[in-house]
Amino acid sequence: KKEIAFWKHATNVDPKKRAHTVILAMTGKPRTVAVQLDPETLAVAGGLDLLVKEMDKLFLKDNTQQLFCAIDAFEKFKRSKSMSMDEYIAEFTRLYKSVVECREGKDSYEDGILAYKMLMQAELSVEDQRIVKAIAKP
Numbered sequence: 001k002k003e004i005a006f007w008k009h010a011t012n013v014d015p016k017k018r019a020h021t022v023i024l025a026m027t028g029k030p031r032t033v034a035v036q037l038d039p040e041t042l043a044v045a046g047g048l049d050l051l052v053k054e055m056d057k058l059f060l061k062d063n064t065q066q067l068f069c070a071i072d073a074f075e076k077f078k079r080s081k082s083m084s085m086d087e088y089i090a091e092f093t094r095l096y097k098s099v100v101e102c103r104e105g106k107d108s109y110e111d112g113i114l115a116y117k118m119l120m121q122a123e124l125s126v127e128d129q130r131i132v133k134a135i136a137k138p
Contacts, residue, residue: 001060004052019047033058067102074099079123092118 019042
C-alpha cells in the first residue's frame with residue numbers, strides 16, 4: 001500500500017489508467033481478486049484509490065488485529081547469536097515503531113521500560129548486562 005502511494009506521486013501514468021497499470025503488475029491472490037473488479041469503474045481519475053479501498057476490504061487486518069500482531073512480534077523478538085548489535089537495535093526499533101504506528105503515534109512503553117526490554121531482549125551475558133546497567137544513566 002505504501003509502495004502504491006510512492007508510485008502514485010512519482011508516476012506520469014494517466015490517472016485514469018493507474019488502477020489498471022497496478023492490477024497488471026500484481027501477482028497471486030491480489031491479482032486474482034483485482035481482475036474481478038469492473039474495469040470501467042476503475043477507469044476514472046480516482047480509480048487507483050477505489051482499487052486500494054477494495055483491496056483493503058479483503059486484505060487489511062482490522063486495527064485491533066494489526067496492533068496485536070505488532071505487539072506480539074515486538075514482545076517475542078530476541079537477538080540471535082548471529083545478529084550484530086547494530087542489526088538488533090535497528091530491528092528492535094523497527095518493531096517498536098510498528099507498535100507505535102498501530103497506536104496512531106502513542107508510545108506504548110515508558111522510556112525506562114523500553115530500555116529494560118531492549119537490554120533483556122538483547123540476549124547479553126549476565127556480565128555484559130551488569131556493565132550496561134552500571135553505565136546507564138537513570
